[in-house]
Each structure stands twice: as C-alpha cells, then as structure tokens.
Amino acid sequence: MTDIREDAAQKHRIPVIEQMVEVFALLERTPEGASIREVVKAVNLSRTTVYRMLNTLSAHDFVHRSPAGSYTLGRRLLTLAAHVAPTVASYDLLATAQPHLNKISELLGEGSKLTVPSGDNILVVASAQGHGQYALSATAGQRLPFHAGAAGKILLAFSSREDIERRLTKLERFTSKTIIEPQLMLEELAQIRKHDWARDMGEQMSGVHAVAAPVRDHHDRVIAAVSVPFVAGVDETRVADIRQAVVTAAQRITNDIRSAAPAVPLTTLAVETPAPKRANKRVAKPKQR
Structure with a gap:
C-alpha cells in the first residue's frame, strides 16, 4: 500500500521543477559559487538544458552569475x-x-x-x-x-x-x-x-x-x-x-x-x-x- 501511495505521489510531480530544486540545493551547498559543469553533473542533464535553466533563473534574479561564470543563489530568494x-x-x-x-x-x-x-x-x-x-x-x-x-x-x-x-x-x-x-x-x-x-x-x-x-x-x-x-x-x-x-x-x-x-x-x-x-x-x- 505504501509503495502504491509513493508511486501515485511521484506521478504528480513535475520533473523540471524537481531539477530546479536540485540546482538550488547545489547552490545552497556551495555559497562560493558553482560552475555550469558542476551543475550539469549534479542534475544529470545536458549542458544546453542546464544553461537554459540557469539563464531563466538568472533573468528573474533567483540565481546570480558572476563575471567569472560561477553561479550562486540570487537576491530574489530573500x-x-x-x-x-x-x-x-x-x-x-x-x-x-x-x-x-x-x-x-x-x-x-x-x-x-x-x-x-x-x-x-x-x-x-x-x-x-x-x-x-x-x-x-x-x-x-x-x-x-x-x-x-x-x-x-x-x-x-x-x-x-x-x-x-x-x-x-x-x-x-x-x-x-x-x-x-x-x-x-x-x-x-x-x-x-x-x-x-x-x-x-x-x-x-x-x-x-x-x-x-x-x-x-x-x-x-x-x-x-x-x-x-x-x-x-x-x-x-x-x-x-x-x-x-x-x-x-x-x-x-x-x-x-x-x-x-x-x-x-x-x-x-x-x-x-x-x-x-x-x-x-x-x-x-x-x-x-
């Protein structure tokens, strides 16, 4: 019965949001900043997909990209x-x-x-x-x-x-x-x-x-x-x-x-x-x- 409930709950999750949460979790663990390569490895997605995700989050100030190219959590979260x-x-x-x-x-x-x-x-x-x-x-x-x-x-x-x-x-x-x-x-x-x-x-x-x-x-x-x-x-x-x-x-x-x-x-x-x-x-x- 427990397995059935867990399977049902999994069906009602949105994969892209799950992946975005993984990105936030990674940046929370690395306040000094994470490279796009590190993000790709953490979420197990293609570099193009990760770049688009980070670019979207950055546009809304949920993540911040430094001049050196590393990513940190953005001020919008405050x-x-x-x-x-x-x-x-x-x-x-x-x-x-x-x-x-x-x-x-x-x-x-x-x-x-x-x-x-x-x-x-x-x-x-x-x-x-x-x-x-x-x-x-x-x-x-x-x-x-x-x-x-x-x-x-x-x-x-x-x-x-x-x-x-x-x-x-x-x-x-x-x-x-x-x-x-x-x-x-x-x-x-x-x-x-x-x-x-x-x-x-x-x-x-x-x-x-x-x-x-x-x-x-x-x-x-x-x-x-x-x-x-x-x-x-x-x-x-x-x-x-x-x-x-x-x-x-x-x-x-x-x-x-x-x-x-x-x-x-x-x-x-x-x-x-x-x-x-x-x-x-x-x-x-x-x-x-």
Missing part, C-alpha cells in the same frame, strides 16, 4: 523568504525586524542591517538606509566574514563550540585591525558573550566601525544580529548612543519573535542553529565596557 507564511515558521523574521531597523536609521541617521549565518559566511537579509551626511549603507544579499565585523563576531560568539573551532582554523586578514590569532579571537568572543554586544574597530574595512547585538528566538538561540556601521572618528558619546539603539532594537525584535505563537524553529535562509547562551529566557541588560 524577498520570498521575507514572506514565509506563519504556518511554515512561527514568525516572519524579516518583516518583524524591518520596522526596528527603520527606527534605528530614523533615530540615528545611520544605516542599519540584519544579518544571519549562511554557510561559511554571514548574509545581510534586511537593511535600512541612513539619511545622515556620512551614513554608510548596506544591501541585502551581501556576504561577509564571521571573524571580521561586529555582526559576524556576534553570530560566531554564539555558535556551537565545533563551529567556532572550525572557523578559527583560518582567519583571513582584511585590515591591520583584523584579529587573526585564534586565542585572541576566543578572548574577544568571550567578552562578547559576557556583554551581549560587539564592536568592530575597523576589522573588515579600514575607517569603518560598527556595533552589533544578538537577536534570539523562543529557545534563546541567537539567530541573527542587528548592527549599525559608522565612520571611524566619532566621539564615544555618539558610539554609546549607537550601541544603545542597536541593543534596544535587537531586544525588541527578540520580544516580538517571542510574542508570536511558539512553533517550529526558524529554518528560513538556511540559518544555522547556534548553541544557547543560557537557560533562562530573559535578555540580559548590556553592561558598559
């Missing part, structure tokens, strides 16, 4: 993910976060962004543009390193021990401020867990600083980071204002998520599941460094 129905996930992360990002930008005049883990990088999934004279902007779809930048360090600090150890095996230097010594990074991550916020002192891009704070789900797992980048050289009073706005926004997004009916954990955008920070459900009040 738009779709932002509208996942509540029956699929217990909350819509992007829709929940966007008003709080907008408020940060209105309050400070700085750009703000929401970032999640995505494979071996972090991924900007939402942003709000600043209106200040020196406001820095971020665009959804940007991929950034874990170890260099405030948002990345937040997400790294609350990852599992295994993920932290794996990502510390090779720390690329981007500027003279980038932390590339594993022991120093472990000490930095411990401080981030202690204070519940992170600061970038020009570690990913010279002259650009940032502050970030964690967003948690129903189970107290860190699933995203709110951050504000700003030009170096501002006084510490301004930095304190930015930090307070970022921490407040992250806490409010967390509260909104927790006020939604508990259901399955977030699976949108292949978000990794970091280790819980603590057993209770309260968001700790940030301490001053």
